[in-house]
Each structure stands twice: as C-alpha cells, then as structure tokens.
Amino acid sequence: MPTTLDLYRPGVAAGLDAQAMHRAATTPDYFGWLAHTSAAGGCTRPIRLTGTLTTVDPTTGRVLHDRHTDDLPDRTLYKACGNRRAAQCPDCAWVYAGDAFQVVRCGLSGGKGVPASVARHPIVFATFTAPSFGTVHHRHIPSHTCRDRRRCDCRPAPCHARRTAATCRHGRPAACFARHDTDDQQLGQPLCLDCYDHDHQVVWNHFSGELWRRTKQAIERHLAALCRRRGIRPVRTVGSTGRVRTVPPVRVAHGKVAEMQRRGAVHFHVLLRLDGVDPDDRAALVPPPAGITVDDLAAAVHTAARQITATAPPHRDRPEGWLVAWGTQTDVRRLDSTTEITGRSVAGYLAKYATKSTEITGHCSTRLTPDTVGDYADPDGNHLARLIDACWRLGRPIHNATNTDTASSEHRQDAVDSGYAGLRQWAHMLGFGGHFLTKARRYSVTFGQLRDTRAAYRRTEEDSADTVTVGTLSFAGSGWLTEGDALLANTAAIRRRECRRAGRQELDAQLAGAAA
Known part of the structure; x- marks a missing residue:
C-alpha cells in the first residue's frame, strides 16, 4: 500500500484514477462514504473494526438503538491508527504533535486546568547530551553571522582539522578537512568504525532513563539542601491517610523529550519548573519560596549533570559494566522576560521532536525478530x-x-x-526503550485528558451529547480497501488539515500584531 505522499506521484496517481472513479460512480451515497471515513481520513493505514454499536441513554441505561457494522459503508468502521511517527503516518503524527504542544505549553503558561500562575515560576530549558563513544563527522559553526538560525547560511569550520596527518591504530585517517553541509550523509558517521565503541553507546541508550531519574533526584536534593542553608523551613503536610509528613519546601516538575542524534545516541531536552508546596493541598501548584530563584535552579541542573553517574550491571562480555554519564555539553537556558526564547517556541520545538524517532540516523523499522534481524x-x-x-x-x-x-x-x-x-526488544530503537515524550505527574495536562476533551467536543458537534455509544468491536484488518479509497479519503483530509493550519497561522499573526 503506497504512503500518502506516494499517492500523488504521476506514475502511481495514473493507476488510481480508475479505482477512484469506480468508488465515486458505484457507491450509492458517495458523500455519506466520505463522512463515514472522515474519522480516519488522512491516515496511512487506518484500523478496520467490525461488530455492534449500541446507543444507550446514560441517565436510565436504556438501550435506544442497536446497529451492526454490516449496515455501514464497506461493512466496517474506520479508526485512525494513532501512530506518532511522522515517517509512518503524517496525519496522525500531526494530531499527536498538537497534543504534545498543548502538554508542554500548559506547563509553561497554564490553561486546560493548569493555573496561569505557573508562568511566573522559575523555569529553565536544559539539554543533556550523551558522551563521546568515538570521533564522528560533525558540522560546527564557531560563530554565527546570520540573522535567522532556521535559515542559517554561515560557513562551517573543517570537520576535524589536524596539523599533522595522523592515523588511528587501525591505519585510518584521524582528520577530516571537509566542511559538511547539513544534509551530508557523512554526518554522525565514525571516522573509524573499528575504533568506535558501539557496545557502550547502545548500553548508554538503554540505561539513559535511569541516569535521568538519578539526575532529577539530585536536582531536588540540591535545592532542598540550599533551602536548609538559607533558613527556609520544610513544610508539614497531611496525606490522604492522615499521616503527617515533613517535605522540602520546593519540588521540580519536568517535561522531557528525547531526540535521536545522527550518530544514533539520544539526548534529552528538558523543561524544569520550580514549584512550591501548599501544606493544605499538595496537589496545588503554588510558587516556590522567595529565597529560591531561577539561577539556583540552573546551578542545581549543572551540578547534577557533572556529578551524577550510573554503572550498568555486570555483563558476561564486560564484568565491570559500563559507565553511564552525561556528556560535557549541558546547555541550560532560562525562560523569562529577559531571554529571546519563549515558552511557545520551546513548546513547538519539543512537539516537533515528539513525532520523530530514528529516521535521522537512516534507520526506520518495526521491532526486530530472529528472522528479520539479519537484514539489519x-x-x-x-x-x-x-x-x-x-x-x-x-x-x-x-x-x-x-x-x-x-x-x-x-x-x-x-x-x-x-x-x-x-x-533485543529495543534493537530497532538502537537500545533506547523509553518514550520520546514524558513528564512529571504535576507538570501539566495529560494526553488522555486532551483526547477525552476532543471526544466530548465531537459528541457535542454531532448532537449526541445526551447519549453514549458502546461498541463491541473486533479487529478486521488495517489499511484502506483500495488505493483509490486512500486517495479520495486522504485528499479530503489533507484539505481540512491545510485549512486548519492556515487558520492557526492567521490567528498567530493577528495575536502578534495585537501584541506589537
């Protein structure tokens, strides 16, 4: 089955005209079919379900109507696949990116149940990178002279310039004088494959989540110790069981996105927000004490990144294990009125990476098995x-x-x-088994809440808010029945998506003009 983009190539599109015309000519209610497939319109491989749909009165529990999917167009119910990867399904990834944007933005400026006062809390944007596992080709610009980094045309420095023509212990050149372009296929590739420590990198990817957990704990311990030195007293709270606990007066909520680098190592972009503790309601989001500032939060992040390490468990190939630590490049930026970066730009930046995976490395596959691993x-x-x-x-x-x-x-x-x-389970992810977007429980709204809100809105639009539809459905297959159906359904969905995108851009322009 071709992808959405393949459907518009001249060679493929010519063969789809007959299928599309046959659907439009033979379907008694063609526009009804389009409305029926609109829930999965734009999806590359929608899920087809079969079974019974029961309409129930939520007040009395009385069954109002029963309907089988055999009475629906194509005798099936279409549901979008929901894949977050833009390389697999651009339309579902676009929806996921919108939800990810809201999850990140609400933790920065409030909304959807998060108080707007969080915008005044100390917030930093930190980037944690992986250490070096060997010399790789890279593109470095010592100083930017461009006005817009997104359209940077500055000349990069030589990749790895050396005064002497040195070679590694395998006899390969240890220097590279090329000035790589942004789309150069050599970027991220080792200068010597035999010198590169591939084992250490996949182990680092696998245990990077544990390293982040320890780093988060170290940041909170550093801030708690700072509060004690400055005379800020702990807070006594009463739990749901009536037990009295003494907790530090500050806590850190985070939103984290993992990004795969060209060399195949992950690094983390993390938003860290400093909150206080309400003794009467621990779930409340209150500002931290006045004695703790955003500079203290940034210092805690730097200290934890330098000091915290972990050791992977012993392995029969390496009984002493591998060291798991952050790289030397830890970038921490403040988010406040004195900086050029804004919460909206950071939210858009993180939402973009939430829909990506290993595509930048050139590898994109499903989970590997003993039968398929030999191909990779x-x-x-x-x-x-x-x-x-x-x-x-x-x-x-x-x-x-x-x-x-x-x-x-x-x-x-x-x-x-x-x-x-x-x-082995995460070999297709180069060892990284974590989710690409995670957050603290108190940071912001959840994906489930956003999906529930969207479903409630759709029921209101369909004038069915007073009833509940219960489905007894089973899996019938995936993908569109014909490539012509995919062309027709996706064309209509792409037009709706472009209209929404244009509307959002126009609204952003009006808001920017009003602010100016």
Whole structure:
C-alpha cells in the first residue's frame, strides 16, 4: 500500500484514477462514504473494526438503538491508527504533535486546568547530551553571522582539522578537512568504525532513563539542601491517610523529550519548573519560596549533570559494566522576560521532536525478530548495522544448563546479565526503550485528558451529547480497501488539515500584531 505522499506521484496517481472513479460512480451515497471515513481520513493505514454499536441513554441505561457494522459503508468502521511517527503516518503524527504542544505549553503558561500562575515560576530549558563513544563527522559553526538560525547560511569550520596527518591504530585517517553541509550523509558517521565503541553507546541508550531519574533526584536534593542553608523551613503536610509528613519546601516538575542524534545516541531536552508546596493541598501548584530563584535552579541542573553517574550491571562480555554519564555539553537556558526564547517556541520545538524517532540516523523499522534481524545487523557492516548487532549480541539469552554441576554456574550468569534482556526488544530503537515524550505527574495536562476533551467536543458537534455509544468491536484488518479509497479519503483530509493550519497561522499573526 503506497504512503500518502506516494499517492500523488504521476506514475502511481495514473493507476488510481480508475479505482477512484469506480468508488465515486458505484457507491450509492458517495458523500455519506466520505463522512463515514472522515474519522480516519488522512491516515496511512487506518484500523478496520467490525461488530455492534449500541446507543444507550446514560441517565436510565436504556438501550435506544442497536446497529451492526454490516449496515455501514464497506461493512466496517474506520479508526485512525494513532501512530506518532511522522515517517509512518503524517496525519496522525500531526494530531499527536498538537497534543504534545498543548502538554508542554500548559506547563509553561497554564490553561486546560493548569493555573496561569505557573508562568511566573522559575523555569529553565536544559539539554543533556550523551558522551563521546568515538570521533564522528560533525558540522560546527564557531560563530554565527546570520540573522535567522532556521535559515542559517554561515560557513562551517573543517570537520576535524589536524596539523599533522595522523592515523588511528587501525591505519585510518584521524582528520577530516571537509566542511559538511547539513544534509551530508557523512554526518554522525565514525571516522573509524573499528575504533568506535558501539557496545557502550547502545548500553548508554538503554540505561539513559535511569541516569535521568538519578539526575532529577539530585536536582531536588540540591535545592532542598540550599533551602536548609538559607533558613527556609520544610513544610508539614497531611496525606490522604492522615499521616503527617515533613517535605522540602520546593519540588521540580519536568517535561522531557528525547531526540535521536545522527550518530544514533539520544539526548534529552528538558523543561524544569520550580514549584512550591501548599501544606493544605499538595496537589496545588503554588510558587516556590522567595529565597529560591531561577539561577539556583540552573546551578542545581549543572551540578547534577557533572556529578551524577550510573554503572550498568555486570555483563558476561564486560564484568565491570559500563559507565553511564552525561556528556560535557549541558546547555541550560532560562525562560523569562529577559531571554529571546519563549515558552511557545520551546513548546513547538519539543512537539516537533515528539513525532520523530530514528529516521535521522537512516534507520526506520518495526521491532526486530530472529528472522528479520539479519537484514539489519552486521558486526562488520556500517555504523547502524554494528549498533543493531551490538543490541542483539549483548541482549542474547543464556541457555539452561544440561546437568546439575553447571546449573549453579548458569544461574549465576543469568543473574549477572540481568538488565540487558531489553536490548533485543529495543534493537530497532538502537537500545533506547523509553518514550520520546514524558513528564512529571504535576507538570501539566495529560494526553488522555486532551483526547477525552476532543471526544466530548465531537459528541457535542454531532448532537449526541445526551447519549453514549458502546461498541463491541473486533479487529478486521488495517489499511484502506483500495488505493483509490486512500486517495479520495486522504485528499479530503489533507484539505481540512491545510485549512486548519492556515487558520492557526492567521490567528498567530493577528495575536502578534495585537501584541506589537
């Protein structure tokens, strides 16, 4: 089945005209079919469901109407796939990016149940990078002279310039004098594949979530100690069970997005907001004490990034484990009226990366199996093939012993390699098994709340707010029935999406003009 973009290529589109005309000519209620498929319009591979739809009066519980999907067009119910990856389904990813934008923005400026007072809390935008696992080709601009970084045309510096023509221990050049373009395929590739530590990188990806958890705890401990030194007293709160607890007067709420770099290592963009604690209502979002500023929050982030490390569990290939620590480049920026970056721009930036995955590395596949891993993993292949091979090799299972004498040894080996089983499960993600957008519970609104609000709005638009539809449905397949159906449904959806996008741009322009 071609993708949405493939449908408009001349060679493909010519073969779809007959299917599209057949649908429009033979369907008794063609516009009814378009309305029926509008819920999944624009989706690359919609889910087809079959079963019974029951309309119920929520007040009395009385069944008002029963309807089977056999009575619907195509004898099925269409539902959008909901894939967040823009490379897999652009339309569903566009919806997900809008929700991600709201999740991030509400934590910065309030709205949708979050008080607007959070905009006055100290907030920093930090970027945590992975350490170096070997020298790679990169593009570096020492000083920008352009006015707009999004359209930067500054000349980059040489990749890895050296005064002497040095070589690595494998005899390959250790210098590169090229000035790489932004779309250069060499970017992120090691200068020497044999010198690069692929095992360490996939292990770092796999345990980076644990490193972030410890870093977040260190930031909160640093701020709590700072409060004690400055004489800010802890807060006594009463839990739901009536138990009295003494907690620090400040806490940190975060929203985090993971971005995959060209070399295949993840780094994190994190918004950290400093909140206070209300002794009467711990769920309330109140400002922190006056004695703690945004500079203190930034200092706590820098301190934690320098000091916090973790050690991966022992592995049979490396009994001492691997060191998991942040790279040397930790960028921390304040978000307030004195800086050029705004909460809206940061929210848009993070929402964009929430729909991406490993596409920038050149690899994009579903979960690998023993039957398919051979197509991607190669210990002597290119950079990506070696990363996938490292995931599969380090996550290999241990076979059970065949006799009693070796059973205890095998049991010890199984305990030694605990924690690495997930590497095979996430080999298609180069070892990273975390979600690309996460947040603290108190940071902002949730995706579920946004989906519920959207569903309630649709029921109101359809004049069905007084009834509830209960579906007893089962999976019938995925994808459109014909490529012509995909062309017709997606064309209408793309037009609606472009109209909404143009309306949003016009509204933003009016708001910017009013502010000016």
